[in-house]
Amino acid sequence: MTTLKAVRGTRDLLPPETALWNRIEANARAVFARYNFGEIRTPVFEDTALFARGVGEETDIVSKEMYTWLDGERFDKAAMMDTWRRQHLGEFDDILQTGPASSDPFDLACTDKARDYTEIAIFSTQSDAVVLRALAEAVSKAQASSRQFTGYGKTIVGRLVTPSPIPGTSEARTEDGILLERIHGNFHKSSQSLTLRPENTAGVVRAYIENKLGDGGQLQKLYYIGPQFRRERPQKGRYRQFSQIGAEVIGPPSSGSESPIRDAEVLEMLATLLDELGITDWTLHLNSVGSQADRARYNETLRAALIPVVGQMCVDCQRRAVTNPLRVLDCKVPADQPIIDALPVIADSLDEASKAHFAAVLAALDASGVPYTRNHRLVRGLDYYTRTTFEFTHGGLGAQNALLGGGRYDGLSEAIGGPKAPGIGFAMGEDRLVLTLQALEAAQLELKGDAFIAPLGEGINLPALALAKELRAAGLRIELGEGSFRLKKSFEAADKAARAIVILGEDELQSGILTVKTFSTGVQTKVPRAQLAAFLAEPPQE
Ligand code: HAM
Numbered sequence: 343m344t345t346l347k348a349v350r351g352t353r354d355l356l357p358p359e360t361a362l363w364n365r366i367e368a369n370a371r372a373v374f375a376r377y378n379f380g381e382i383r384t385p386v387f388e389d390t391a392l393f394a395r396g397v398g399e400e401t402d403i404v405s406k407e408m409y410t411w412l413d414g415e416r417f418d419k420a421a422m423m424d425t426w427r428r429q430h431l432g433e434f435d436d437i438l439q440t441g442p443a444s445s446d447p448f449d450l451a452c453t454d455k456a457r458d459y460t461e462i463a464i465f466s467t468q469s470d471a472v473v474l475r476a477l478a479e480a481v482s483k484a485q486a487s488s489r490q491f492t493g494y495g496k497t498i499v500g501r502l503v504t505p506s507p508i509p510g511t512s513e514a515r516t517e518d519g520i521l522l523e524r525i526h527g528n529f530h531k532s533s534q535s536l537t538l539r540p541e542n543t544a545g546v547v548r549a550y551i552e553n554k555l556g557d558g559g560q561l562q563k564l565y566y567i568g569p570q571f572r573r574e575r576p577q578k579g580r581y582r583q584f585s586q587i588g589a590e591v592i593g594p595p596s597s598g599s600e601s602p603i604r605d606a607e608v609l610e611m612l613a614t615l616l617d618e619l620g621i622t623d624w625t626l627h628l629n630s631v632g633s634q635a636d637r638a639r640y641n642e643t644l645r646a647a648l649i650p651v652v653g654q655m656c657v658d659c660q661r662r663a664v665t666n667p668l669r670v671l672d673c674k675v676p677a678d679q680p681i682i683d684a685l686p687v688i689a690d691s692l693d694e695a696s697k698a699h700f701a702a703v704l705a706a707l708d709a710s711g712v713p714y715t716r717n718h719r720l721v722r723g724l725d726y727y728t729r730t731t732f733e734f735t736h737g738g739l740g741a742q743n744a745l746l747g748g749g750r751y752d753g754l755s756e757a758i759g760g761p762k763a764p765g766i767g768f769a770m771g772e773d774r775l776v777l778t779l780q781a782l783e784a785a786q787l788e789l790k791g792d793a794f795i796a797p798l799g800e801g802i803n804l805p806a807l808a809l810a811k812e813l814r815a816a817g818l819r820i821e822l823g824e825g826s827f828r829l830k831k832s833f834e835a836a837d838k839a840a841r842a843i844v845i846l847g848e849d850e851l852q853s854g855i856l857t858v859k860t861f862s863t864g865v866q867t868k869v870p871r872a873q874l875a876a877f878l879a880e881p882p883q884e
Contacts, residue, residue, distance in 0.1 A: 351574070351582025359776065363585075366619060366775050367567055370587045373615040374565045377607070379589055382564040384545040390535040396544030396758050398725025400666060403540045407572040414533030417467045422529040423449060426465070426503055429511070429525065434461075447480040453495050460484070460495040461521070465503045467529075469522055477502055478518055505529045538571035543726070543751065543767055544758065546590045551760035561593035561604075567772070578777070579742030585772035588748075592755070592765030600764040602699050605730045605750065606706030608766055612734060612746065613712045621778055624745065627717035627733045628707075630700035632692040634728060634753060640691035641667050651681050671719040687718035699729055726751040730766065738781045739774055746770035791819040792878045793858070794836030798847030800825035806846050809871075816875035837861055842881060844874070 348354060355363060371381075390410050397404050427437060427450075434452035448462040462484055466473045481500040499521060506512065506524035514522045539545055546564055549555070555562045567587045574580055591608060593599040609626065616624050631637055644667035648655075652663040655670075655678045662669040673682060692700070707714055714732075722731045731749035739745070748768025755763035793813065797806035803825040810822045821839040823832050829845075836843035845857040856874055859866045860881045869877045 349582070351576040353581065359780075362776055362779060363772065366772060366779070367587065369619055370565070370567065370615060370770075373611060373618060374589060377563070377611045379563040379565045382546055382549060382566050383568070384539075384542065384549050384566065386569065387536050387538050388545055388548065390537040392544050392548055392758060393537055393540060396547065396726060396754060397541065401723055401725055403572060403724065407574055408540050409538040409571050409573060410535060411537075412530065412532035412534070413536045416531045418529050418531045419449070419465050422465050422503065422505060422525070422527065425527050425529075426450075426463075426525055447476060447483065448500075451484075455495070458495040458497060460498045461501050462498065463501040463503055467505065469502050469504050473502060474516065474518075474520060477520055481520075540572045541570055541724070541769065542566050542568070542586060542588055543590060543724075543754070543769070546767075547592065547751075547754050547760065547763070547765065548758060550592055550763060551755060551758065556592075556594045556597075556761060556763050559594060559596055561591060561597040561599055563589070563591050565589040570769075577742065579739055579771070579774050581773060586769040587772050587775075588767060588769030590765055590767035592763050592767075594761065594763060599766075600752065602702035602730075603706055605703045605766055606710060606712070608748070608768065609707060609714075609732065610710045610712050612768060612770075616734065616745070619775065619779065620782060621736060621745070621775070624734045624736050626712065626714040627720050627735065628704075628714045629688065629717050629720040629731050630692060630696060630703075630729050631688060631721055631727050631731050631749070632696040632729060636688070636692050636696055637668070637728075640686075640688045643686050643691055644668065644670065647685050655681060668721050669723075671721050672723070682719070688721065689718060696729055703730055722747060722749060726754040726757065728752040732768070734770075736774075736778050738778050742774065744771070745774050745778065789819075791821040791840035793818065793842045793844050794821040794823055794832070794840040795844045795846060796823040796827070796829070796832035796836060797825040798829070798845065802846055802848070802851070805851055809844070809846060813875055813878065816879070818875060818878055842878060844878075 390408070393404050393408060399405065423439065430452070433454065435455050436453045438451040438453075440446040440449060440451075449465045450463040451460060452463070453460045462477075462480055464473060464477045464480070477500040481498055484498050499519060501521040501523060503523045503525060505528075506526050509526045511526065512524045516522060546566065550562060565588065568585060569583050570586050571583050573582055576582060589608070589611075591599065591604050598604065613624075613626070616622070632640070645663065648663040648667055648670065652660055655663070656673065656675040659670050659673050659675070659678055662673075670685070671682060689697075704714075720731055720733060722733075727749040729750040729752065733747045734745045735743045736745050737743065746768050748766070750764070750766045752764040754765065755761060795806050795810050795813075797803050806822060806825070810820045813820045819840075821836070823835060827835070833843060841862065842858055842860045845859075850856045854871045855868050856871060857866060858869050858874070858877065858881075863882070865882070867877070867882075
């Protein structure tokens with residue numbers, strides 16, 4: 343038997359890695375609590391229309407990546423039999439259809455008197471051994487029975503009809519002489535189209551509307567942790583089931599939900615959370631995509647600007663230039679980059695209100711000391727964004743370097759039938775946080791000291807201790823040896839622990855000139871004590 347495996351793009355999380363997941367989640371919950379966020383848990387699947395209307399039908403997520411199915415699907419046998427009858431009407435003199443109360447083990451009996459021929463047919467969703475056996479039994483029963491088939495043909499053949507998703511019909515015969523026919527059509531009645539959530543903002547806003555969270559006039563600050571599903575091409579940092587840690591700030595305009603201070607506060611919280619997790623060298627990319635009207639205007643500006651240059655661009659860009667010019671900005675093809683960099687920027691298409699809002703966000707970030715990089719190309723792939731959009735990236739992640747993304751969505755509530763409720767939020771890819779921390783921790787383990795101090799003789803232990811203190815005070819990572827070690831042993835220990843060894847004996851103490859050997863180059867250098875810290879901080883490369 344073939345062994346069953348986790349589905350492509352999904353994976354098991356095992357100890358000890360799960361401890362890291364728990365640590366990240368605990369850290370996130372603690373930071374969210376300090377900013378007065380409460381947890382929301384929404385269902386993992388929702389009505390497909392929520393994502394079509396909320397995230398946008400034209401987005402990659404909705405048009406290509408969703409796991410969608412018809413729920414409460416029922417096989418509509420009557421519809422399939424009607425279709426079949428219409429197709430085969432001329433072939434038989436008589437088609438007898440069994441009624442719902444009939445005990446006949448088949449659905450139709452059709453006779454062609456001229457040929458003395460009868461077919462009995464079963465209509466089923468699939469052809470499996472059970473149905474085939476039932477049909478074979480029905481045929482032998484019919485052959486044995488004179489009651490049902492008196493006056494009908496002597497030859498009795500079984501026919502199994504199943505639905506086919508592709509146009510046309512096909513017919514084959516089993517070894518037992520049963521006809522297998524597939525007919526095209528959708529013979530299912532469905533109650534609802536459902537989708538595994540590809541993201542959680544639409545679900546949170548749906549819950550906000552449904553539970554009337556805006557009625558009290560308060561700002562709602564909600565966070566969530568949980569799985570999301572996208573049918574993307576799996577690679578490192580990109581999975582089909584992945585986990586997001588996200589938060590949304592939403593409320594009626596009177597609650598201050600539109601204020602640029604909300605944007606700055608959310609970004610400051612993210613900076614704090616990443617720092618507390620130990621991910622310090624992140625970059626915050628920031629942009630404003632303006633109002634829906636600003637964005638539409640920019641789209642037209644881009645469309646016009648692309649006309650003279652698009653012929654030199656990749657095929658994807660050529661398509662996007664027509665269908666959705668904004669997506670040209672996401673292109674990663676190196677040759678297209680100078681062309682894209684020269685295109686008009688969205689900042690110039692913003693109306694006065696959007697410009698003022700963005701300027702206030704930047705001023706608040708400056709005031710709270712959160713560093714950012716303005717990125718005119720950050721337009722994000724979901725339709726609900728308005729005004730502020732952002733991403734935090736980390737170099738250690740490679741191609742999938744977005745740790746998190748988010749922005750404002752001032753019209754989303756109305757788009758899914760709710761009251762005016764501006765909001766801003768983000769989602770962090772938890773899988774990517776884990777990868778980043780694992781890489782940082784591995785680097786930490788490999789990190790060697792700047793120097794190993796080797797005292798020559800036990801009498802030098804105390805001066806060596808003083809030298810170590812002096813160098814550590816200068817910010818260096820210092821490993822201290824032991825005067826009783828033979829020089830060879832000191833060298834071996836130093837090679838494992840540090841990038842360089844500093845030899846300290848009586849002569850060095852007297853002269854104030856120390857011998858330093860840098861392991862990567864093998865070069866031995868005489869360095870005056872006063873310059874030692876600077877030398878060790880940046881040893882010569884050759
Ligand atoms: P998003 O940019 O589509 O935004 O996703 C946010 C983050 O989820 C990404 O930056 C990435 O870290 C992670 N992520 C996305 N797809 C995958 C994947 N296939 N595998 C692993 N990680 C992935 C949203 O989802 C918005 N709902 C964010 C938001 C909240 N905007 C406003 N509020």
